[in-house]
Amino acid sequence: MPDTAATRHARQIEAWNGLMGAQWAASEARTERALAPVLEALLAYAGPSPGQRVVDVGCGAGGTTQRLANTVGPAGEVTGIDVSAVILNAARARLAGTENARLELADALTWQRTGAPADLLFSRFGVMFFGDPVAAFANLRQSLKPGGRFAFAAWAALADNPWITVPLAAAATVVPPPPPPDPDEPHGDEPGQFAFGNPARVLRILHDAGFPAVDLRAFDFAMRFPADDLAQTAAGMTTMGNVGRLLRDRSEAERAQAAEAIAAVLPPYIQGNRVALPARVWLFKAHNA
Numbered sequence: 001m002p003d004t005a006a007t008r009h010a011r012q013i014e015a016w017n018g019l020m021g022a023q024w025a026a027s028e029a030r031t032e033r034a035l036a037p038v039l040e041a042l043l044a045y046a047g048p049s050p051g052q053r054v055v056d057v058g059c060g061a062g063g064t065t066q067r068l069a070n071t072v073g074p075a076g077e078v079t080g081i082d083v084s085a086v087i088l089n090a091a092r093a094r095l096a097g098t099e100n101a102r103l104e105l106a107d108a109l110t111w112q113r114t115g116a117p118a119d120l121l122f123s124r125f126g127v128m129f130f131g132d133p134v135a136a137f138a139n140l141r142q143s144l145k146p147g148g149r150f151a152f153a154a155w156a157a158l159a160d161n162p163w164i165t166v167p168l169a170a171a172a173t174v175v176p177p178p179p180p181p182d183p184d185e186p187h188g189d190e191p192g193q194f195a196f197g198n199p200a201r202v203l204r205i206l207h208d209a210g211f212p213a214v215d216l217r218a219f220d221f222a223m224r225f226p227a228d229d230l231a232q233t234a235a236g237m238t239t240m241g242n243v244g245r246l247l248r249d250r251s252e253a254e255r256a257q258a259a260e261a262i263a264a265v266l267p268p269y270i271q272g273n274r275v276a277l278p279a280r281v282w283l284f285k286a287h288n289a
């Protein structure tokens with residue numbers, strides 16, 4: 001089957017409804033703690049205010065949706081959309097009783113908002129998985145009021161994120177990484193965690209999707225993991241992003257060996273009761289006409 005935008009998109013939806021989604025839902029509490037600095041930075045950048053209508057795109061297990069609902073208050077409302085049934089179930093449990101939040105199982109590529117257009121589209125790491133990002137952003141823009149904004153966070157390039165490269169290099173001593181991609185094949189538009197690492201590409205996508213102006217800034221922080229049980233922290237890291245992909249089809253024994261190798265490289269990063277690994281994120285704020 002040819003590798004098209006549609007097949008790449010379908011692969012992502014399948015993954016988020018399969019093992020990757022189950023792992024995300026299972027590690028939700030740990031992930032929410034580690035990603036809290038990004039949520040705070042993005043909220044400050046996006047500036048939602050009481051009474052506003054917000055959409056949380058790729059809302060995941062609902063931590064961001066909950067925080068947005070608290071911020072806009074009872075006069076405002078938040079709609080969380082996500083394409084993963086297993087992850088959205090976790091969000092439903094978290095948001096039961098939050099009256100100004102609703103959740104929809106939907107693909108950002110085709111989702112249509114009902115009711116008044118939103119003041120703000122918001123996403124922490126939920127927008128890098130579209131096979132045709134121009135089409136998905138253009139579709140989402142239809143839900144935004146004139147003058148509204150789409151604020152989102154996306155990981156900077158892999159090389160700027162030692163929280164992945166450090167465990168990945170350790171795991172690669174146990175499980176050799178696949179050969180680098182064929183230089184004659186275009187891989188620049190493969191959706192995934194680091195697909196928006198090059199901000200120039202994202203600015204082009206947003207422009208082509210109809211956003212006339214975009215602000216951008218880097219946000220550097222530390223991904224913090226518990227340091228009291230390094231073996232357990234390292235085991236958790238074996239499911240993260242590129243590390244998870246490297247180990248996905250490997251045996252339990254290889255996974256355990258990789259976790260040991262990861263645990264061995266973490267001590268230099270211990271600060272107090274946390275392992276603190278450097279991370280870099282891009283914050284984008286796209287303005288609707």
Ligand SMILES: C[S@@+](CC[C@H](N)C(=O)[O-])C[C@H]1O[C@@H](n2cnc3c(N)ncnc32)[C@H](O)[C@@H]1O
Pocket residue numbers: 012013016021024035057058059060061062063064081082083084087106107108109123124125126127129130
């Ligand atoms: C890395 S997680 C981030 C979740 C959440 N925003 C957070 O910060 O905790 C990415 C989320 O995007 C969702 N997602 C991926 N592709 C999507 C699509 N086409 N439409 C809607 N959601 C999508 C996934 O199911 C997943 O929950």
